[in-house]
Amino acid sequence: MSGNPHLEQCGFDVASGTANGAVFFYESVKAKQKVNGFYEWNELQITTWPQGSARTLPIQAFFYSDPAGLADARTNQKEFYSDSGGIVVPIISVRLPMTADQDVLFNFAPNDQEVMAGEGTTPSYSEQPWIVSPMEGATVTPPFRISGKSAPGATVDVCLEGGGYCFGAPVVADANGYWFIDGAQLSPGDYRFTARQTANGQVSAWANNRTIKVP
Numbered sequence: 001m002s003g004n005p006h007l008e009q010c011g012f013d014v015a016s017g018t019a020n021g022a023v024f025f026y027e028s029v030k031a032k033q034k035v036n037g038f039y040e041w042n043e044l045q046i047t048t049w050p051q052g053s054a055r056t057l058p059i060q061a062f063f064y065s066d067p068a069g070l071a072d073a074r075t076n077q078k079e080f081y082s083d084s085g086g087i088v089v090p091i092i093s094v095r096l097p098m099t100a101d102q103d104v105l106f107n108f109a110p111n112d113q114e115v116m117a118g119e120g121t122t123p124s125y126s127e128q129p130w131i132v133s134p135m136e137g138a139t140v141t142p143p144f145r146i147s148g149k150s151a152p153g154a155t156v157d158v159c160l161e162g163g164g165y166c167f168g169a170p171v172v173a174d175a176n177g178y179w180f181i182d183g184a185q186l187s188p189g190d191y192r193f194t195a196r197q198t199a200n201g202q203v204s205a206w207a208n209n210r211t212i213k214v215p
Contacts, residue, residue, distance in 0.1 A: 015047070038100045054083040061092045064112075074114040074133060078147065078180065081115045086176055088117035111135065114147060115178055122177035125151035125199035128207040129179075139213045143183040146193070148207075152177045154199035161192040161209050173197070186214045
């Protein structure tokens with residue numbers, strides 16, 4: 001024995017088709033229970049899924065533990081929603097313990113989500129569209145994403161306060177009411193932007209202004 005536990009580790013091959021794979025998996029579970037160092041960890045390696053298989057991926061959640069991770073989780077959630085044809089997977093925050101007597105904390109927050117599922121989560125065509133991100137008071141680094149919800153199929157204008165500058169051409173909400181503007185650019189400064197939707201020949205009022213800062 002080397003005295004270094006990291007040099008005495010073992011792995012278990014549980015790939016599909018492996019003989020006695022269930023036995024190996026169970027042994028890996030028992031081995032995990034023997035990891036008793038506070039700063040030790042257990043890992044699972046998986047093969048890459050083929051391209052175009054988003055609708056069958058067994059993804060249950062996207063996790064983050066800091067503000068930068070939330071931005072990445074939102075990007076992953078939005079891309080998975082688009083690539084899978086509308087499957088919504090939640091974003092969950094994880095707070096890791098600082099001491100051995102603390103627990104790991106998991107939390108779902110509606111404000112963390114880039115996309116949401118469920119009835120009653122789409123404004124009618126006569127209402128103001130909802131702005132999902134960036135959040136109020138957020139600091140964003142160009143290029144950044146602006147997203148929200150409106151009536152399905154509505155055309156959405158997203159502009160700075162006063163309507164003097166709009167972020168590209170109007171976007172069209174998808175069948176679930178989601179709309180996205182990727183690659184938004186602004187010079188450093190403080191800004192207030194808003195959005196309105198047009199559907200069934202009716203133009204909504206502008207949404208409440210959202211304030212952001214570009215460093």
